[in-house]
Amino acid sequence: MYPIFAFPCCRLLSPVRLLLLVFFFLFSFNVSAQLVGDATVKANFGVEADVYANVLQFPNADVPPIPLPSPLITDDWFGTTPSLPGDSGLNKPYGVIDQTNAAAIEALITGTPGNNYAFDKRQSVTTPTFPFPFPVVDGYLWIDAVYGRDHNSAQGSSDLSIFGGSGDKNSDNPSTWVLSTGSIPQKDDIIDVYVHLRGIGPKAPTA
Ligand SMILES: [Ca+2]
Numbered sequence: 001m002y003p004i005f006a007f008p009c010c011r012l013l014s015p016v017r018l019l020l021l022v023f024f025f026l027f028s029f030n031v032s033a034q035l036v037g038d039a040t041v042k043a044n045f046g047v048e049a050d051v052y053a054n055v056l057q058f059p060n061a062d063v064p065p066i067p068l069p070s071p072l073i074t075d076d077w078f079g080t081t082p083s084l085p086g087d088s089g090l091n092k093p094y095g096v097i098d099q100t101n102a103a104a105i106e107a108l109i110t111g112t113p114g115n116n117y118a119f120d121k122r123q124s125v126t127t128p129t130f131p132f133p134f135p136v137v138d139g140y141l142w143i144d145a146v147y148g149r150d151h152n153s154a155q156g157s158s159d160l161s162i163f164g165g166s167g168d169k170n171s172d173n174p175s176t177w178v179l180s181t182g183s184i185p186q187k188d189d190i191i192d193v194y195v196h197l198r199g200i201g202p203k204a205p206t207a
């Protein structure tokens with residue numbers, strides 16, 4: 001099982017992101033993860049600091065370098081166009097985030113002062129593949145995915161979800177957090193958050 005996270009940095013949080021953090025705080029005792037080194041592909045998903053399927057923009061910089069596969073088979077957060085030949089409109093390789101109405105959302109972002117528009121999107125494929133309770137896409141189990149864009153507080157914009165108490169810390173019990181709106185240092189601002197959970201070699205559930 002591969003949990004794939006991308007948390008650019010560290011201050012706060014719309015409801016979905018808050019829920020995710022609370023989830024991991026509460027259940028971290030039975031969650032495991034792995035360091036993957038530099039740019040790599042895990043379970044056919046590019047873990048390499050670009051967000052596009054069909055692209056591996058950054059080479060592996062491990063010493064010695066670990067060769068990457070062909071980018072033409074790799075999934076990522078967002079799909080690319082044109083998709084690969086012969087995919088019957090399925091937009092392979094896949095973006096795991098739902099890009100429905102992307103142009104309208106882009107217009108909302110650019111039409112909002114300071115591009116300060118927040119929204120959440122979920123997984124692009126949601127129909128379970130019988131007998132599995134989740135989609136199986138090209139042999140990979142897609143359990144869930146979320147992309148969240150939070151407000152920014154740069155250049156006079158106001159983030160609507162920041163710590164309002166001087167003693168608030170991420171590691172504190174969230175029930176003690178004082179939430180507020182305002183400005184925070186740019187390098188402390190959470191803006192884009194991505195989470196995806198997928199599996200390899202899914203086995204059909206048994207009674
Ligand atoms: Ca990537």
Ligand SMILES: [Ca+2]
Nearest residue numbers: 046052055076
């Ligand atoms: Ca990629």
Ligand SMILES: [Ca+2]
Nearest residue numbers: 150151159190
């Ligand atoms: Ca923010």
